[in-house]
Amino acid sequence: MASKSYDPNNVFARILRGEIPNKTVLETEHVLAFHDIQPLAPIHILVIPKGAYVDMDDFTANASDTEITALFRTVGDIARQVGAAEPGYRIISNCGAAARQDVPHLHIHILGGHDLGRMVKPD
Template sequence: MADCIFCKIAQKEIPSQLVYEDEQVVAFRDLEPQAPVHVLVIPKKHVASVLALTAEDSGLVSHIFVDVIPQLARELGIAEKGFRVVANTGEEGGQSVGHLHFHLLGGRSMQWPPG
C-alpha cells in the first residue's frame, strides 16, 4: 500500500535500524522498545494482519517462524534464555500499524504476570 509506513520501510523509503533482510522479509529495531531486544519482523509483501493471511502465505509464515526468527534470536543473543514473539491483531489487540508484523522481544524476563 502506498501510505503504509512498514511498506515504506521495507522498500527503504524510510530509514530504519535494519537487522535482517532477504527477498521476503525485513527486520528492524522498534522505535519504542519494550525490552532490551525488540525487533519487528515484517513481510515485504503487504498483508494487513494475521486475519488477512491466506493459504498462499503459508510459505512466507513458515519462513518467518522456521528461518528468520530463530536466526535473529541466536544473532541477538536471546535464544538461550528465551524470548517472546507477538503478533497484535486489530485495534483492541493493540495493532497500531495495518501491516502484519511480529514483535521479537527478549533480553529480560518475559514472565506474565511480571514478578
Template sequence: MSECIFCKIAKGEIPATILYKDDKVVAFKDINPEAPNHLLVIPKKHIQSIAHASVEDTEEIIPQIFKTIQQLAEELGLKEKGFRIVNNCGNQGGQTVDHLHFHLLGGRQMTWPPG
C-alpha cells in the same frame, strides 16, 4: 499501500536499523523498544494482519518470518535465555500499524499477563 509506514521501511524509503532483509522479509529495531532486544519482523508484501493472510502467505511468507525470528534470536544470544514473539491482530488485539508484523522481544525477564 503507498501510505503504509512498514511498506516504506521495507522499500528503504524511511530509515530504520535493518538487521535482516531478504526477498520476502525485513527485520528492524523497534523505535520504541519494550525490551533490550525489540525487533519487528515483517513481510515485504503488504498484508494487513494475520487475519488477512492468504493460503499462499501462510505457506510461504509466514514460515520465512519464523525462520528469520529463529535466526535473529540465535544471533542475539536469546535462544538459551528465552524470548517472546508477539503478533497483535486488529484494533482490540492492540495492532497499531495495519501491516502484519511480529515483535521479537528479549534480553529481560518477561511477565504474564502481558496487558
C-alpha cells in the same frame, strides 16, 4: 480469498520502499527484520513480510507457503542471532483493533534480553 484492504502508505510499507530509514538486523527475499524505534525490552526487533499483508489473519489466509515459512524461520534465526533464544524470548503479533494493532502491516515483535514477566491481564 482476497486480501484485506491494505494501506500502501503505512509506516512499514514506507520502510520497505526505503522512504523511512531503519536499523536492519536481517533482510531476505521475503522478510525484513529491524530494531524497534521505541523498544519495550533490551531486545525488541520487528519482523515483517515484504508482501502487503494487514495482519496475521490476512497473512495466513493469503500468503504463499514460501512466505509463511520464511517469516517464521526468520523469527527463530533472529532470536538466535541476537542471543535471545537462551534464556528465552517472547513473540507477539497484534491482530486488529481489539488487540491494539497500531500499524496495518503484519509484524511480529521479538522481545527479550531480561525476564519479561507474565502476560498482562485484561483491563
